[in-house]
Amino acid sequence: MKRGIIIVLDSLGIGALPDAHLYKDEGSNTLGNIMKENPDLNLRNLSRLGLGNIEGVKIPSLKEDNPVGSYGRMKEASKGKDTTTGHWEIAGLLTTEPFKTYPEGFPQEFIKAFEERIGTKVLGNYAESGTVIIEDLGPLHEKTAQPIVYTSADSVFQIAANVDVIPLEKLYELCEIAREMLVGDWACGRVIARPYKIIDGKRVRTSDRKDYSVSPPSATLLDKVKDKGQTVYAVGKINDIFNGKGVTKTVHTDSNMDGVDKTLDALREDFEGLLFVNLVDFDAKFGHRRDASGYGRALKDFDERLPEIYEALKEDDILFICADHGNDPDHEGFDHTREYIPLLVYGAKVKPGINLGTGETFANIGATIASYLETEDLDLGKSFLDKII
Secondary structure (H helix, E strand, O other), X not given: OXXXXXXXXXXXXXXXXXXXXXXXXXXXXXXXXXXXXXXXXOOHHHHHHOHHHOOOOOOHHHOOOOOOOEEEXXXXXXXXXXXXXXXXXXXXXXXXOOOOOOOOOOOHHHHXXXXXXXXXXXXXXXXXXXXXXXXXXXXXXXXXXXXXXXEOOOOEEEEEEEOOOOXXXXXXXXXXXXXXXXXXXXXXXXXXXXXXXXXXXXXEEXXXXXXXXXXXXXXXXXXXXXXXXXXXXXXXXHHHHOOOOOOOEEEOOOOHHHHHHHHHHHHHOOOOEEEEEEEXXXXXXXXXXXXXXXXXXXXXXXXXXHHHHHHHOOOOEEEEEEOXXXXXXXXXXXXXXXXXXXXXXXXXXXXXXXXXXXEOXXXXXXXXXXXXXXXXXXXXXXXXXXXHO
């Protein structure tokens, strides 16, 4: 039973793309700057796969003489550097127009219409880090029960609320209303619920975040696999990113390590098709917060669990480890960076030590899995299956 397994290390870029200057991301290098801040970081299992052998990864401590996996790097062909854009491209969908962003906040016409729909005023409506804005506006929100809305350099409308003030299901309902409204002239890539609680006197975001994405405009790898009667198993926020389109089974995760646990549970099941995993903590807890030390610890935690993943792989499984964009903790601001992503491929049938070079699109991953699972071809991407098995 053939299975393709994609694990997205959310935001682990490996160096600025040639067009990074168009996004004000010149010189960005998520992995490089994490290693610079954590010079003794040991990523022995990722190194053994070939992470340090990828073109442009000039980190001697990661170099491996005899990698056990195939390896390479990939460019983003789509416009933008958003989570949705990156994942859609991995699955074979090109985004030619970047999602609309609102660096000065959402139009007052929309805010007024949204307030009328939900029956209350909102707080905020400007670009800010999520952890900062709940500290700045949390006291007023908790006093008035008015939800906090904010954005970033990405195409997102985020609603934060203390769940002891606005219950979680009510917060989700507010997000569903916003998702319904943010189309046309007010188009937005994602609406995100950002619940938090006060714990020991501190405002702490919970793991009940929920993303409401627009639906992919055309068929992706997920649809192709589902249409063949195979399983599309989504772990973490994959289901949200694709708005459920093409997904046959989904599980929520509370953290990276919970994501690994849920991945292991899925691998032990008997099914044919696609297992698509997103580990969001790298991005949400460390990249956006510009926490290079925390990012390094999170990478080490994942690295140490890779042998468990290897052990759970079946004979016909092929594992693809990649990212969806960068989020350089040494870069200015708090937002994603336009970078190459790494690609590491492993499995009993995968040839070790194959240098896949630089792929022109993330969609080469999806195209390779489509070829392996013998689904219909994707509209974007070139399979490298013949190089690795």
